[in-house]
Amino acid sequence: MPECKSLAEVRENIDRLDRRIVPLLAERAGYVEQAAGFKATKAAVVDPARIEEIILKVRHMAVEEGMEPDLVEHIYRSMIEAFIVFEAKVYRKIKPEG
Numbered sequence: 001m002p003e004c005k006s007l008a009e010v011r012e013n014i015d016r017l018d019r020r021i022v023p024l025l026a027e028r029a030g031y032v033e034q035a036a037g038f039k040a041t042k043a044a045v046v047d048p049a050r051i052e053e054i055i056l057k058v059r060h061m062a063v064e065e066g067m068e069p070d071l072v073e074h075i076y077r078s079m080i081e082a083f084i085v086f087e088a089k090v091y092r093k094i095k096p097e098g
């Protein structure tokens with residue numbers, strides 16, 4: 001990673017990465033939305049085993065990238081929590097009776 005010469009340059013790079021991250025989050029949200037349709041109950045929206053599987057996977061990926069695994073775990077737990085709220089909302093919309 002190149003060394004930045006100023007905070008402005010740091011922020012330019014963060015903005016450049018955010019322009020890549022947000023479309024990926026939008027794509028992920030599309031799949032989370034679809035997941036709601038495959039769940040038989042509202043309780044199934046939260047799948048602790050799957051969450052732990054993802055955390056383990058991204059922690060390994062972080063180590064390979066030279067990133068602090070606790071940081072990626074924190075980010076992913078927060079992100080999945082937000083996606084669960086989103087998925088629960090989708091579930092209520094598509095299966096209001098369930």
Ligand SMILES: O=C(O)C(=O)C[C@]1(C(=O)O)C=C[C@@H](O)C=C1
Nearest residue numbers: 035045046047050051080083084
């Ligand atoms: O894999 C699922 O079942 C999903 O609904 C996706 C997802 C995620 O954001 O990755 C969201 C909620 C679940 O608790 C687990 C994982």
